[in-house]
Amino acid sequence: MRTEVSIRAGTQGAFRRYVFSTDHKTIGIQYFILSLFSVFVAMALSWIMRVHVAWNSARIPGLQHLSAAGAPGGVPTPEYYLSLLTLHGTIMIFFVLTVAPQSAFGNYFLPLQIGAEETAFPVLNMLSFWMTALALVVLLATLFVSDGPPQSGWTAYPPLSGVGIDAGTGLGRGQDLWLVAIGIFCVASLIGSINFIVTLMDMRCQGMSLMRLPLTCWAWFVTAVLTLLSFGVLLAAVILLLLDRNAGTSFFLPSGLLVSGKLEEHAGGSPLLWQHLFWFFGHPEVYIAILPGFGIVSHIVSCSSRKPILGYKVVVGCMLAIGFLSFIVWGHHMFVSGMSPFSGFLFSIPTIVISLPATITTLLWIGTLWGGKLQLTTAMMFCLGFISTFVTGGLTGVMLAHPAVDAYLHATYFVVAHLHMVMGVSAIFGIFAATYFWFPKMFGRMLNERLGLLHFWLTFIGVYCTFMPMHVLGMAGNPRRYAMLTDDFLLPLIPLHRFITIAALATGAVQFIFLFNLVWSLFRGQSASVNPWNGTSLEWVACSRASACNFQESPVVRHAAYDYGETNAGRDFVLQSDPESVQLR
Amino acid sequence: MRLSSGKPFAFLLALLALASVALFLSKQWLPVTASQHAAILDQQLHWTLLDSAVLFVSAQLLLAVLIWTSQIDGKNTRKTPPRAITASVWLATAFIALEIFTAATLGRSAWAAMYTQDVNPDTVRVQALGQQFAFYFRYPGADGKFGPIHVSKIDPSIGNYFGLDPLHDAAARDDISSATLVLPVGRPVEIMLLAQDVIHGFYIREMRIQQDMVPGMEIPVRFTPTRIGKYEIACSQLCGLGHYRMRAFLQVVPEQDFQAWLRTHAH
Numbered sequence: 001m002r003t004e005v006s007i008r009a010g011t012q013g014a015f016r017r018y019v020f021s022t023d024h025k026t027i028g029i030q031y032f033i034l035s036l037f038s039v040f041v042a043m044a045l046s047w048i049m050r051v052h053v054a055w056n057s058a059r060i061p062g063l064q065h066l067s068a069a070g071a072p073g074g075v076p077t078p079e080y081y082l083s084l085l086t087l088h089g090t091i092m093i094f095f096v097l098t099v100a101p102q103s104a105f106g107n108y109f110l111p112l113q114i115g116a117e118e119t120a121f122p123v124l125n126m127l128s129f130w131m132t133a134l135a136l137v138v139l140l141a142t143l144f145v146s147d148g149p150p151q152s153g154w155t156a157y158p159p160l161s162g163v164g165i166d167a168g169t170g171l172g173r174g175q176d177l178w179l180v181a182i183g184i185f186c187v188a189s190l191i192g193s194i195n196f197i198v199t200l201m202d203m204r205c206q207g208m209s210l211m212r213l214p215l216t217c218w219a220w221f222v223t224a225v226l227t228l229l230s231f232g233v234l235l236a237a238v239i240l241l242l243l244d245r246n247a248g249t250s251f252f253l254p255s256g257l258l259v260s261g262k263l264e265e266h267a268g269g270s271p272l273l274w275q276h277l278f279w280f281f282g283h284p285e286v287y288i289a290i291l292p293g294f295g296i297v298s299h300i301v302s303c304s305s306r307k308p309i310l311g312y313k314v315v316v317g318c319m320l321a322i323g324f325l326s327f328i329v330w331g332h333h334m335f336v337s338g339m340s341p342f343s344g345f346l347f348s349i350p351t352i353v354i355s356l357p358a359t360i361t362t363l364l365w366i367g368t369l370w371g372g373k374l375q376l377t378t379a380m381m382f383c384l385g386f387i388s389t390f391v392t393g394g395l396t397g398v399m400l401a402h403p404a405v406d407a408y409l410h411a412t413y414f415v416v417a418h419l420h421m422v423m424g425v426s427a428i429f430g431i432f433a434a435t436y437f438w439f440p441k442m443f444g445r446m447l448n449e450r451l452g453l454l455h456f457w458l459t460f461i462g463v464y465c466t467f468m469p470m471h472v473l474g475m476a477g478n479p480r481r482y483a484m485l486t487d488d489f490l491l492p493l494i495p496l497h498r499f500i501t502i503a504a505l506a507t508g509a510v511q512f513i514f515l516f517n518l519v520w521s522l523f524r525g526q527s528a529s530v531n532p533w534n535g536t537s538l539e540w541v542a543c544s545r546a547s548a549c550n551f552q553e554s555p556v557v558r559h560a561a562y563d564y565g566e567t568n569a570g571r572d573f574v575l576q577s578d579p580e581s582v583q584l585r
Numbered sequence: 586m587r588l589s590s591g592k593p594f595a596f597l598l599a600l601l602a603l604a605s606v607a608l609f610l611s612k613q614w615l616p617v618t619a620s621q622h623a624a625i626l627d628q629q630l631h632w633t634l635l636d637s638a639v640l641f642v643s644a645q646l647l648l649a650v651l652i653w654t655s656q657i658d659g660k661n662t663r664k665t666p667p668r669a670i671t672a673s674v675w676l677a678t679a680f681i682a683l684e685i686f687t688a689a690t691l692g693r694s695a696w697a698a699m700y701t702q703d704v705n706p707d708t709v710r711v712q713a714l715g716q717q718f719a720f721y722f723r724y725p726g727a728d729g730k731f732g733p734i735h736v737s738k739i740d741p742s743i744g745n746y747f748g749l750d751p752l753h754d755a756a757a758r759d760d761i762s763s764a765t766l767v768l769p770v771g772r773p774v775e776i777m778l779l780a781q782d783v784i785h786g787f788y789i790r791e792m793r794i795q796q797d798m799v800p801g802m803e804i805p806v807r808f809t810p811t812r813i814g815k816y817e818i819a820c821s822q823l824c825g826l827g828h829y830r831m832r833a834f835l836q837v838v839p840e841q842d843f844q845a846w847l848r849t850h851a852h
Contacts (some may be wrong), residue, residue, distance in 0.1 A: 048644075072654075078826045078827065078829060078830075079825075079826035082823070082825075082828070102586060118667065131737060136612070151825065151826065152823065153823050157783075157784055157822075157823070159782065159783045159784070160783040160784065160823065160824060160825060163782070163783070167717070167782065167783055167825055168717075168826050169826075171757065171825075221649060230653060234597055253799070254800050254801025254802075255779070256736045256800070256801070257781070257782055257800055258716075258736050258739055258781050258782060259717075259782040260717070260782070263736060263737065267807065269668040269801075271784060271799050271800060271801065271802075272799065272802075304649075305662070306662050307662045307664070308664070310665050310669060310670060310673075311670040311673070312674075314670055314674070323845065336786070336795050336796050336797055336799050337799070338796070338797050338799045338802050338804045341696065341700035341701070343695070344696055344700075345688070345696070348688055348692070349685065349688065352681060353681060353685075355680075355681060355684075356677050356678065356681045359676075359677035359680060359681070360677045361673075362671050363673035363676060363677060364643070364673055365646075366647060366648060366651065366661065367665045367669045367670070368665065369648075369651045369652070370651055370663070370665050370669070371653070371662055371663025371664070371665060372655060372662050372663075373661075373662050374591065374652065374655040375613055375653075376591050376594075376652075378767060381594070382592070384648065384652065387648060388601075388644075388645060388648060390618045391644040391645065392605075392641060392645075393641075395637040395640055395641050396631070396637065398634045398636075398637065398684055399630075399634065401684075401688075402629060402633055402692045403696045404629055404630075404692055404695035404696045404698075404699060404764055405626075405630050405633055405692075405695075406625050406628055407626070407696075407793070407794075407795050407796075408626060408790075408793050408795060409630075409700060410795055410821070411786055411788070411795065411821040411822060412821075427802055441604075450769055460597070461597070464601050464605070468601075468604075468605050470609060471609070472608060472609060472612075472614045475609075475614040475615055476614045476615070476616065477615075477616055477788075477790035477819075479786075479788065479819055479820070479821045481828060481829075482828065482829035483826075483828070483829045484829050484830075485829075486829065486830055486831060487817060487830075488817075489790075489817050491818075541798045561588070564662070565661075565662060565664075566661060572662075
């Protein structure tokens with residue numbers, strides 16, 4: 001422990017302090033910056049896709065310089081469209097939705113909220129970050145390999161992803177690099193999750209019983225368990241697919257494949273095996289992205305309503321139930337895959353049931369708001385936006401849980417709308433809420449609230465304009481992942497696509513307000529007080545970031561996590577570390 | 586200043602809820618139905634959509650009302666009575682029970698209508714083959730048997746999409762291959778889906794049919810066309826650069842036209 005403190009105190013050089021740091025707060029910020037970079041890259045890719053779908057001969061300025069072959073004259077080819085789609089999905093799912101809510105905020109705040117001086121394995125933590133960064137570099141390197149970036153989507157179904165260059169450009173070296181990148185990411189995530197679990201179990205300060213943990217900690221804990229149990233399976237799948245591609249094995253490739261007139265030398269593999277392994281990871285992954293948002297929304301809604309969260313234990317139970325159920329629903333991605341139709345309902349019923357804990361949690365948030373003294377800060381507005389969009393995206397999820405309904409809507413824009421509403425909007429709103437809420441703690445300055453509210457309003461309207469119309473496109477039977485709409489059936493839908501594109505570009509442009517706010521506030525923002533939102537949890541009694549340790553002395557917790565309301569101490573909250581004498585009235 | 590954003594936001598939530606409903610109702614978004622099971626599938630889709638719409642609008646309006654009526658600074662907060670927790674659990678359970686009931690009744694029938702239809706002697710049997718980036722179809726001919734597939738003989742340039750060897754295989758001699766799917770109206774159909782290279786998707790909107798075509802597997806889809814017309818068969822599974830333009834057409838014709846078509850294409 002002493003050596004760690006000395007490292008943070010700066011006795012080691014700036015290199016150890018800011019680059020290869022073992023301090024969880026620095027690592028949290030590193031993850032935050034990595035995901036911030038990633039989200040803007042992936043968003044830019046989606047703009048190109050949206051413009052191309054809506055105006056398929058439009059030239060994207062400068063795109064030909066990124067890839068002369070992929071976008072001659074700035075117009076993306078169909079194969080380059082698929083590459084953009086693959087990278088957009090991969091970067092967003094892995095490097096934004098997995099990294100920001102869990103690795104970034106979890107790293108920074110889990111130890112602070114449990115009153116710990118460090119995480120359990122600081123060096124592994126550093127390793128985890130740098131492996132994630134390496135994975136991102138490997139993934140982005142696919143943009144520059146000679147045969148182009150991968151094109152098999154973020155789900156990389158074999159045989160398309162397994163037979164190599166025969167099935168299309170980008171499925172050669174680009175696909176190999178994609179698999180390597182995901183493999184590295186898996187290892188990094190596994191290491192990170194072990195660190196989170198042990199830290200939460202072993203490093204809680206005196207008095208911090210499990211039922212006094214802030215709900216964010218519960219969310220990060222459940223997420224870490226999901227990560228530990230699911231990423232290992234993806235890692236195995238990725239290695240097997242790499243072997244199929246490069247070592248002549250046939251885990252996922254059946255015999256008799258005739259690809260571009262060439263008979264492949266594979267026999268005995270099952271393409272569906274990949275889908276089972278992938279979605280065994282893939283569905284928990286959805287909750288890995290959203291559960292930290294549950295924690296953050298619970299945390300902020302309680303604070304900004306100035307009321308205890310309604311049904312703390314029920315929320316904890318719901319998160320545990322979601323975590324458990326998320327492992328038995330993966331087959332709902334495979335209703336039309338060729339899996340036995342008799343297993344349809346085996347996956348359908350748990351999928352419907354998993355919305356039970358999600359619905360209860362949502363109702364408890366709404367119940368917490370009731371009669372509250374709402375502080376409509378930007379963070380709180382994003383939480384309210386989270387609740388609104390989570391209801392919207394969640395309800396379409398229940399629809400898609402019905403196998404027969406899915407059989408029509410599967411692989412259409414309805415699914416695109418659903419997954420973006422939940423993962424692309426709700427989960428991101430959770431990240432925004434966390435950023436506005438915790439920025440003062442992380443950087444000692446407040447984010448500008450006026451810009452923040454502007455950012456919220458425009459984003460909230462923008463995402464509904466972008467994703468709501470996608471539902472009806474799906475109902476009309478518009479398949480997803482089409483580079484262009486060229487047939488008579490889909491041509492009438494182009495005006496709606498253009499509306500969506502304009503909304504998406506506008507919403508994207510609004511994100512630069514956020515970026516500007518971040519940079520401006522970092523240097524010019526109003527100085528933050530120790531506890532700017534009058535919160536109860538330990539991150540608000542921790543030392544400022546500049547000091548050598550997390551806590552002057554190890555805190556002792558004597559109160560529950562969300563004691564908001566009139567107290568005998570003349571304020572409307574009880575810090576978890578307050579003396580016994582401070583009580584709610 | 587801060588609280589001033591409450592009421593406009595509540596108003597916006599209500600507006601969004603209503604605008605979304607209006608968008609769904611603005612047009613008959615679903616394509617026409619042209620198969621027997623399509624009606625029950627649409628019925629289930631409409632029921633679940635209605636369930637979702639009611640909950641969607643209620644939740645957004647509830648959120649809007651709470652924000653609209655939220656207190657001004659200075660007053661005390663009101664405790665939410667603990668029975669609200671129980672109420673939340675029951676409300677959620679009721680919603681889930683309704684969904685499971687829908688799944689167990691309408692959903693089960695719709696799914697069964699798609700996957701467990703019997704094959705009887707009257708059933709028209711067809712094979713469909715997906716390859717980058719086209720669909721091909723074949724009929725077994727008068728003998729009712731599909732000739733075996735020899736992958737090495739597949740050659741679309743001479744029309745041998747299925748790798749038939751009529752010289753050696755008697756069953757293959759009367760097989761009819763086609764790039765268009767022609768089916769008679771009113772008779773049950775079983776299409777056996779095959780794929781040659783990568784996974785493709787067999788999606789006929791008006792028939793309410795979507796099924797992946799997986800290499801190494803033979804996956805049947807069964808339906809009964811009920812409406813004469815020309816329908817697009819679209820690829821619904823990412824299959825490579827030509828995915829967006831991979832399509833074929835289904836022509837549903839009267840029985841006598843179907844027989845005539847078979848005769849003109851017979852060898």
